[in-house]
Amino acid sequence: MKSMTLEDVRRVLEAEVIVGKDLLHRRVKMGCGSDLMSDVLAFIKPASLLLTGLTNQQTVRTAEMQDIVAICFVRGKKPTDETVKLAQLKNIPLLATRFRMFEACGRLYTEGLPGDYEATESG
Amino acid sequence: MNRDEKITKIQELVYEMKVQEVMRRKVITVGPTTQMSELREILRVNRISGAPVVEGDALVGIISLEDFIKWLANREDDCPIGAKMTRDVKTLYADEPLVTAVNKLEQLGYGRFPVIDRETNELVGIITAGLVIEGLLRKLEIDYSEEEIHRYRASHIFEDILADRTKLLFEYDVVGQDFERAGESASGLKTTLRRLGIDPRIVRRVAIATYEAEMNVVVYTPGGKISCEIDPEKIVVDVRDSGPGIPDVEKAMQPGYSTAPEWVRELGFGAGMGLNNIQKCADEMVLTSDVGSGTHLKVCIFTEQGRGS
Numbered sequence: 267m268k269s270m271t272l273e274d275v276r277r278v279l280e281a282e283v284i285v286g287k288d289l290l291h292r293r294v295k296m297g298c299g300s301d302l303m304s305d306v307l308a309f310i311k312p313a314s315l316l317l318t319g320l321t322n323q324q325t326v327r328t329a330e331m332q333d334i335v336a337i338c339f340v341r342g343k344k345p346t347d348e349t350v351k352l353a354q355l356k357n358i359p360l361l362a363t364r365f366r367m368f369e370a371c372g373r374l375y376t377e378g379l380p381g382d383y384e385a386t387e388s389g
Numbered sequence: 390m391n392r393d394e395k396i397t398k399i400q401e402l403v404y405e406m407k408v409q410e411v412m413r414r415k416v417i418t419v420g421p422t423t424q425m426s427e428l429r430e431i432l433r434v435n436r437i438s439g440a441p442v443v444e445g446d447a448l449v450g451i452i453s454l455e456d457f458i459k460w461l462a463n464r465e466d467d468c469p470i471g472a473k474m475t476r477d478v479k480t481l482y483a484d485e486p487l488v489t490a491v492n493k494l495e496q497l498g499y500g501r502f503p504v505i506d507r508e509t510n511e512l513v514g515i516i517t518a519g520l521v522i523e524g525l526l527r528k529l530e531i532d533y534s535e536e537e538i539h540r541y542r543a544s545h546i547f548e549d550i551l552a553d554r555t556k557l558l559f560e561y562d563v564v565g566q567d568f569e570r571a572g573e574s575a576s577g578l579k580t581t582l583r584r585l586g587i588d589p590r591i592v593r594r595v596a597i598a599t600y601e602a603e604m605n606v607v608v609y610t611p612g613g614k615i616s617c618e619i620d621p622e623k624i625v626v627d628v629r630d631s632g633p634g635i636p637d638v639e640k641a642m643q644p645g646y647s648t649a650p651e652w653v654r655e656l657g658f659g660a661g662m663g664l665n666n667i668q669k670c671a672d673e674m675v676l677t678s679d680v681g682s683g684t685h686l687k688v689c690i691f692t693e694q695g696r697g698s
């Protein structure tokens with residue numbers, strides 16, 4: 267099972283780092299793309315990277331509760347000031363990429379980042 | 390960990406670690422009949438600045454480089470160490486927290502303390518400021534790299550409390566309809582449980598269940614209260630609100646059932662997964678509701694210790 271650092275994620279998604287420039291050494295074991303926090307809360311595994319098009323504070327709250335490593339906002343979305351502030355407080359890195367959800371996930375998967383099914387099957 | 394986190398971590402470690410974790414076990418000792426003139430060689434060869442004086446099995450004194458220099462400076466005749474040593478030796482017990490050692494080193498101004506086993510009264514080690522720092526740095530490195538490894542320290546706080554039963558109780562107020570602040574209670578609780586050293590896997594389940602429950606209180610009611618009771622065996626989260634109540638609890642529990650308004654759905658919630666997710670996280674869950682007066686949810690999650698017994 268492969269894992270990536272957030273620095274790898276940044277490179278692959280040509281992403282901007284909004285919070286956590288000093289946390290890019292952190293590792294993500296798998297990725298999860300969703301615009302439904304209800305689902306993320308119910309299914310995501312720890313050590314995941316969350317890709318989402320939602321930018322409200324509850325994305326960070328969800329990440330906090332679920333021990334998500336980092337959030338990457340897709341399709342050029344930028345988080346609100348409150349979201350940024352909360353992420354800083356909770357030490358949760360925020361990235362932003364211009365790629366849409368499908369392509370962002372595809373790029374990471376191609377580079378070897380699995381989804382939770384593969385990641386937990388072999389791990 | 391950033392710099393501030395490391396400093397807080399050191400403060401924590403000073404309370405957590407025991408003298409025996411950092412002390413040097415191989416203690417160079419001298420006998421009371423050894424001559425002062427021989428002391429220099431002993432200190433030099435072993436590269437130490439002092440040594441406990443032991444007679445038979447008993448610790449009878451301590452002699453330091455300072456004593457040696459004083460003796461030299463006074464140009465006194467050679468004599469046994471027993472005549473120059475400090476007899477009133479300040480010692481530490483091996484099972485004392487490091488903070489006691491740090492305080493004593495600072496307050497008494499001594500460079501070293503012999504470490505005694507509380508049960509046997511035997512000399513088991515020696516501790517110096519240098520060893521304390523070395524031990525802390527070593528531990529910090531390990532903790533830093535193993536942060537993901539599950540530690541279980543929940544019993545720690547309970548160890549120091551003398552009672553037949555101990556419980557901690559935390560209460561949080563939840564403001565209804567305030568989506569911005571939703572999750573503050575769950576966040577506060579999660580941080581607190583982590584600080585208590587409870588297994589991260591357990592904390593995560595408590596946090597998710599609490600957050601889901603808090604979200605429901607925010608979305609469907611004018612407000613409520615969350616209380617969390619912790620004992621070494623279990624964590625019980627109790628959520629009460631004075632909202633409209635749930636007409637059909639069984640139906641509400643089913644995944645996919647939701648009456649969430651549009652604004653909630655737009656924010657990424659309202660898929661009807663919450664109550665089901667709470668049940669998944671919980672070891673025990675009781676949901677009771679009276680239409681018109683409110684809803685009461687009780688979630689119980691066992692700690693490792695509670696599971697074992």
Ligand SMILES: Nc1ncnc2c1ncn2[C@@H]1O[C@H](COP(=O)(O)OP(=O)(O)OP(=O)(O)O)[C@@H](O)[C@H]1O
Pocket residue numbers: 304305601605606609610630632633634635641642646647648649657658659660661662663664665684
């Ligand atoms: N505290 C409450 N007071 C009144 N009704 C509630 C309460 N909690 C839940 N409900 C009702 O039960 C339904 C199911 O709740 P549940 O938490 O499972 O899903 P949801 O809140 O609709 O969506 P999700 O939790 O996935 O965001 C809700 O839509 C609501 O009708």
Ligand SMILES: [Mg+2]
Pocket residue numbers: 601604605659662663664
């Ligand atoms: Mg809900």
